[in-house]
Amino acid sequence: MAGTPFDLQLLNFCAALLLLLSFAMLAQRRIVTLVNLLAIQGAVLLVATLLLAWRTGEHHLYLSAALTLALKVVFLPWILHRLIRRLQVYWDTEPLLNISGTMLIGLLVVVFAFGLAQPISALASTATRNAIGIAVAVILLSFVTMITRRKAMSQVVGFLSMENGLFFGAMSATYGMPMIVEFGVALDVLVAVLVLGIFFFQIREQFDSLDLHHLESLKESQPLYEAHYSVNETHSLDRSSLEGATHALQGDPARDPLDRR
């Protein structure tokens, strides 16, 4: 890479790290580590954004770096860790495919991603155009992560990592989206995670597990649940579990919905 300025080398290094982290996520089965990897991915993204902001002098990139720091490095990992502790889901079950098989698929996906990104990279005029392929690869690898996992929590980490990939893609292709859009996207991600938090408690309450194989009974034909509209259906909960989830997030053990069973 002789002749490439140092900051650009650093940026490319960040891009490579992102790809590596995606592979690590693909292989990792411990959910706590998965969330940590997501946080590191966010941090690398932050560094890359700052470098790019410094290099190009685009002020809005500083803003989106601040957004990344607040949301992806601090808030999301914090809330995910909290959920993991509350719900006590530490390990994913055996993935649908074994690790080496997943890795092979991952490799193929990366090759495909670079092929897909080729025409875009060729047209881009940004300094980071080589990283577009990596961004696409991160998106597709997160996709694979989501497909091969059984636990709801790992799927969510995959989902968030996909969003990181998209963010990185926008950054390397066009130095970021217009600010109003970036704020909107960040808001959506934030709300999505909050909604999911509530949702996890609901799933947990109902099935006593976050394993998604419980959620496979609705098929294209013949719903298996007999008459889910029944009037005398009793709910064991007098309070909505929305409330329960909020209290649980606030750390009130007496009101933890899990304690009720």
Add this chain to the structure above:
Amino acid sequence: MEFLLLLSTPLFGALALGVFGARRWAPELNVVISLITFLAACALTARVVSEGPLVVAHEQFFIDPFNVFLVTLTAFVGLSTSLFSRPYMRVEMDHGRVSAPRLRLYHSMYQLFMTTMLIALTTNNMGLVWVAMEAATLSTVLLVTLYRTPASLEAGWKYFILCGVGIAQALFGTILLYFAAEKVLGAEGVTALLWTHLNAVKGQLEPTVLGLAFVFLLVGYGTKVGLAPLHNWLPDAHAEGPTPISAVLSGLLLNVAIYAVVRCKVLVEGSLHSQLPSQMLMSFGLLSVVLASFLLWRQRDIKRLFAYSSIEHMGIITFAFGMGGPVANFAALLHMTVHSLTKSAIFFAVGHAAQKAGSQLMENIRGLITLSPTIGWGLMMGSLAILGMPPFGVFASEFLILTTAMREQPWATPILLTALGVAFAAIFGRVQPMVFGETTAKRLPHPPALLPVFAHLALVLMLGIYVPPYLADWYRAAARLIGGQ
């Protein structure tokens, strides 16, 4: 002014209902908010009709012939659904299926959902379209799981993940669109995602990038439309949530998603000068029609039945937009209107029917006509209307689509006709015993709201017999705007 009222009413309504949503008068408040939104939409429409297209808030929002009628339609169905939800949710509370906090959540999210759809329709910024579409998903996820049954949780999870991943594809498509636009419109980033600006320069946008972007955008927003093979979430979300939500999901959200796809198609077609976008829309549309009409046979749950029917109709609309040209676009827009009105009317009737029978399974719903002739007839007329029986508006639009298909894409006509026939047999065969025969229904503690059902059906009937000239002009202007061919 009207515009500000249109967006702020449901937004502040959502906040207010977040506080008072569990009060005894909350359903009435919900109706009042929807009414004000509808009046604002009418005023806005009147203004756009007299003064022409409107651009507001630093060009971030705009009203043109294409979206103005969808805004009015959305506000109207929002209003009638709130009327329907008033007795429906009270019965649900009496039956102990929803508690007070959940009712509050329901009311608040209902208005938030309306806000996001109105934003998605009126925004000029393709990025904001994405943000609003995602927000629409998020605001309805917790509504789908409102009953907390295992099935509803599964439906909610599927809805969240499939639509979330789908819409992430759309975000990538939007990034690519921005990437192409930035080259032409300058790197300022202020105007590069505005549809009006993009439309003005669509001929200069880089075709390779836009072609790639369209694939992602179609897959992304197509997931929300419920196009096969990305439709899995749709029947579950429709069947497991409360019926008013099924009505607005089917009647409104799918329309908004199609609207987003068509906006993208206009840009991409202008850049590509090829048949690719049209062909993709046609094949996705046709696949959805065929798949949905055959899957209709295998349903036992009445709400799932009509959810599959929605997939089928979304397929027809997508196919029509794919053919393009003034007639097919006109027909597709008309079909969007009548489908939305008819399908929400059907869901209103179905909701009350399921409450009366105490089950959503079709074999448990029998002889509605004996105990409540109005619900029975409402369901019967609605089903006939959605199946494309002559005096109703769906017939007019389907007829136009089929005749255009015969001229433009003759190969597709037999496929479409077969699918329509199969769907007819499936739905009519199920609805008939539910309406006639021995009854299983019982009385409800609150009188059902039947005005919305018949108001919608009357409108559909009117559109089948006579499209008012200003409405026809409107459709024509929108069809010209969408272009194609």
